[in-house]
Amino acid sequence: MPQIVIGRGLDKIDGSLHKATYAFLAKLSANDDNKSLHIEPINNSADPRARTGRVDLSNRAVLFKVQGSGQDASYVFIGTYPHDEAIKIAQTQRMAVNPRNGIAELLPVENAAPAPVYSAPVAVSENRTPSIEQSLRRREFTAEDLTELGLDLEFATGALDINDPDALLEYAETAPATWQGTALVDIFTGTSLADVKEKYALDTVESDDGTEDDKLLRALRHPAARMEFAFIEDNDELREAIERPDFAAWRIFLHPEQRAYAFKDINGPFRLTGGAGTGKTVVLLHRARELHRKNPTARIVLTTYGATLAESLRAQFRQLDSTVTLAADMGKPGVYIAGVDAIASRVLHKYEGQLGGGADVNGAVATVLGPRTAQVFKNQGFDAWKQAIGAYGADLPNELKVDSFFEAEYSLVVLPNSVTTREEYLRVKRSGRGVSLNRSKRNAVWDVIAGYRASGAASGSTDFDEKAAIAAAVLRDGSSALADHVLVDESQDLSPSRFQLLRALASEGKNDLFFAEDTHQRIYGQRVVLGRYGINIVGRSRRLTLNYRTTEQNLHYALGILSGAEFTDLGDLPETSEGYRSARSGPKPQQISVSNLTEQYDVVAKLVNSWTAAGTDAESIGLLVPTKKEGQALPRALGERETSATFVDRNSSGAKGTPQVMTMHRAKGMEFAKVVLVGVGENSIPRSYVVDSLPEGERDDALQRERSLLYVAATRARDNLVVVWTGKPSALLPEIG
Numbered sequence: 001m002p003q004i005v006i007g008r009g010l011d012k013i014d015g016s017l018h019k020a021t022y023a024f025l026a027k028l029s030a031n032d033d034n035k036s037l038h039i040e041p042i043n044n045s046a047d048p049r050a051r052t053g054r055v056d057l058s059n060r061a062v063l064f065k066v067q068g069s070g071q072d073a074s075y076v077f078i079g080t081y082p083h084d085e086a087i088k089i090a091q092t093q094r095m096a097v098n099p100r101n102g103i104a105e106l107l108p109v110e111n112a113a114p115a116p117v118y119s120a121p122v123a124v125s126e127n128r129t130p131s132i133e134q135s136l137r138r139r140e141f142t143a144e145d146l147t148e149l150g151l152d153l154e155f156a157t158g159a160l161d162i163n164d165p166d167a168l169l170e171y172a173e174t175a176p177a178t179w180q181g182t183a184l185v186d187i188f189t190g191t192s193l194a195d196v197k198e199k200y201a202l203d204t205v206e207s208d209d210g211t212e213d214d215k216l217l218r219a220l221r222h223p224a225a226r227m228e229f230a231f232i233e234d235n236d237e238l239r240e241a242i243e244r245p246d247f248a249a250w251r252i253f254l255h256p257e258q259r260a261y262a263f264k265d266i267n268g269p270f271r272l273t274g275g276a277g278t279g280k281t282v283v284l285l286h287r288a289r290e291l292h293r294k295n296p297t298a299r300i301v302l303t304t305y306g307a308t309l310a311e312s313l314r315a316q317f318r319q320l321d322s323t324v325t326l327a328a329d330m331g332k333p334g335v336y337i338a339g340v341d342a343i344a345s346r347v348l349h350k351y352e353g354q355l356g357g358g359a360d361v362n363g364a365v366a367t368v369l370g371p372r373t374a375q376v377f378k379n380q381g382f383d384a385w386k387q388a389i390g391a392y393g394a395d396l397p398n399e400l401k402v403d404s405f406f407e408a409e410y411s412l413v414v415l416p417n418s419v420t421t422r423e424e425y426l427r428v429k430r431s432g433r434g435v436s437l438n439r440s441k442r443n444a445v446w447d448v449i450a451g452y453r454a455s456g457a458a459s460g461s462t463d464f465d466e467k468a469a470i471a472a473a474v475l476r477d478g479s480s481a482l483a484d485h486v487l488v489d490e491s492q493d494l495s496p497s498r499f500q501l502l503r504a505l506a507s508e509g510k511n512d513l514f515f516a517e518d519t520h521q522r523i524y525g526q527r528v529v530l531g532r533y534g535i536n537i538v539g540r541s542r543r544l545t546l547n548y549r550t551t552e553q554n555l556h557y558a559l560g561i562l563s564g565a566e567f568t569d570l571g572d573l574p575e576t577s578e579g580y581r582s583a584r585s586g587p588k589p590q591q592i593s594v595s596n597l598t599e600q601y602d603v604v605a606k607l608v609n610s611w612t613a614a615g616t617d618a619e620s621i622g623l624l625v626p627t628k629k630e631g632q633a634l635p636r637a638l639g640e641r642e643t644s645a646t647f648v649d650r651n652s653s654g655a656k657g658t659p660q661v662m663t664m665h666r667a668k669g670m671e672f673a674k675v676v677l678v679g680v681g682e683n684s685i686p687r688s689y690v691v692d693s694l695p696e697g698e699r700d701d702a703l704q705r706e707r708s709l710l711y712v713a714a715t716r717a718r719d720n721l722v723v724v725w726t727g728k729p730s731a732l733l734p735e736i737g
């Protein structure tokens with residue numbers, strides 16, 4: 001059967017032609033001899049492969065027919081146009097194989113002029129100082145540097161003197177091929193030529209075998225070509241691609257780096273980092289599908305922090321491929337999607353009879369918590385630490401009488417080291433803890449921990465971290481793992497016990513653990529170093545840097561929030577935001593200072609109304625606030641201004657057709673066309689009541705989480721970002737230049 005390859009002109013097809021275009025291509029993929037398609041070659045076309053076909057009475061599809069040896073033809077579809085325009089386009093475009101790197105490109109005919117004479121490949125100089133304030137020529141790049149990679153000579157030459165980043169982005173959009181545009185942005189924003197070569201697989205040596213069409217077919221499969229040419233597998237995929245072009249992009253056009261991490265085999269645990277919006281989740285989704293395709297009997301777990309994010313992963317996975325049946329349970333073949341805490345609960349229920357506890361001093365419960373009842377399913381109350389401090393904390397110094405100090409100590413030191421006695425606690429290494437404790441303080445801290453555990457045992461309950469630790473222990477005790485591949489999103493927010501659970505879930509080996517994380521987005525829990533908990537990722541860690549979500553302007557602003565702070569990743573190495581870039585340009589973020597709440601609500605109502613009046617879908621507007629209280633107040637205040645909005649939280653998913661109000665925490669992993677950060681004044685964020693209540697040694701980390709929270713919130717916007725505050729602005733906000 002003929003193969004359909006979709007090019008990138010999809011979003012230019014008039015919506016009224018979607019159905020007819022789909023019908024045409026579906027027919028073509030069934031049988032290209034079908035006379036009703038009226039496939040015709042074009043007189044005077046620059047490329048003899050050019051064809052048009054009849055979509056309806058007045059519109060034609062533009063195609064390139066590529067006839068590989070010994071197989072059915074492939075058709076590269078590049079759009080549907082009114083009859084005359086279609087003919088003109090078919091006459092003036094050609095498919096070509098880039099002579100430098102073997103990437104398939106669709107070029108305008110002007111470029112059919114003799115190919116530029118390339119200099120012999122030269123060694124790439126690494127010691128240029130990238131300063132994105134300067135043009136490439138000022139940074140001593142030459143056209144040859146760029147053509148040596150395979151960029152078109154004219155395009156490369158035109159780029160050399162641009163020094164304004166916005167102008168460069170605009171220019172990059174005129175690139176003869178998608179990969180050339182993004183590679184130019186990479187170089188302009190400081191990526192070395194050698195790294196660009198690697199990212200786009202530009203060093204691939206092409207074999208010269210076969211006909212010109214055979215070579216073109218291979219070139220269409222080059223990872224960089226697949227940023228704009230997608231091989232369509234079935235009619236469902238075809239329909240989605242044609243009828244929902246924007247929505248389909250992440251599913252069919254992957255960046256070569258995304259493709260590499262989604263598809264390659266990896267020996268052992270791997271960590272993919274990358275700024276907000278660089279497509280980490282997209283990679284995980286593709287990787288899960290690919291692992292399933294390679295081996296339908298494989299047991300694949302796709303997980304993340306929290307139930308809401310897991311629900312969204314499930315929905316996105318269905319969008320990617322509705323034909324994959326999700327596994328009904330862990331341990332069964334297929335893709336199982338759930339939050340980490342749900343996984344812990346599931347493991348505990350599955351192995352209920354083997355948890356030990358009671359008289360069994362060797363069981364998982366006793367290993368983690370010491371001798372106690374095996375009842376573990378109920379959840380500890382939210383104020384359990386407060387109560388334990390009140391009841392057993394008489395000897396504690398005041399600065400340690402804080403529940404979040406205990407949560408951290410318990411999560412980072414006590415549980416992952418299976419500390420069950422005072423003696424063990426007095427000896428245990430407290431690596432990475434901000435507060436140092438002498439012997440008498442350790443004794444006082446242990447009094448509280450023992451009291452906390454006693455109250456859990458009395459009520460038959462555990463907290464979520466304890467559940468994860470017990471689940472990890474029971475899996476380690478058992479003989480077989482429950483999964484072959486475990487893929488984890490938002491890893492930066494997981495605690496050591498949860499990492500231990502995930503380690504124990506997967507059998508060690510090829511493609512066992514894959515963590516996606518962004519240290520800059522850690523808003524829960526503590527800094528974790530994976531190596532301390534049995535997960536060795538040394539040498540298996542890579543970073544994505546191209547932001548697909550937002551504009552360069554919003555990204556620049558969001559990165560300003562991070563500037564000046566130092567971050568450390570899960571491998572205990574400094575995390576940088578260097579090289580993060582977007583290939584899209586848009587309006588500058590707006591900062592609005594008002595003097596009181598009434599004015600703040602007026603401003604937000606006005607913004608929302610102006611956007612919806614201009615045609616923005618109300619649901620794609622996100623109004624993000626620092627606290628739940630402010631989130632509940634905002635829809636009421638907007639209602640008084642005849643503007644509807646709904647507050648979304650764990651208990652309510654929000655009404656359809658209105659802007660979504662939510663806390664910045666809740667907004668993690670989400671995105672909106674337009675975002676207003678509401679109430680970002682100096683007294684609102686950082687939330688001083690959170691930071692100041694902590695012992696001195698833990699405040700820096702808490703402040704870091706507040707900074708990250710603001711970064712998470714600011715990176716939710718696709719197009720417009722507005723920040724509003726009353727009084728003075730938050731000290732974490734950057735200046736707008």
Ligand SMILES: Nc1ncnc2c1ncn2[C@@H]1O[C@H](COP(=O)(O)OP(=O)(O)OP(=O)(O)O)[C@@H](O)[C@H]1O
Nearest residue numbers: 249250253254276277278279280281282548549669
């Ligand atoms: N190859 C692609 N083509 C088009 N769109 C893409 C591509 N990859 C990612 N996107 C889009 O970019 C946005 C961000 O992707 P994704 O959510 O995977 O990023 P992320 O790195 O997980 O972000 P965050 O850390 O903020 O949650 C989404 O709208 C996604 O559809």
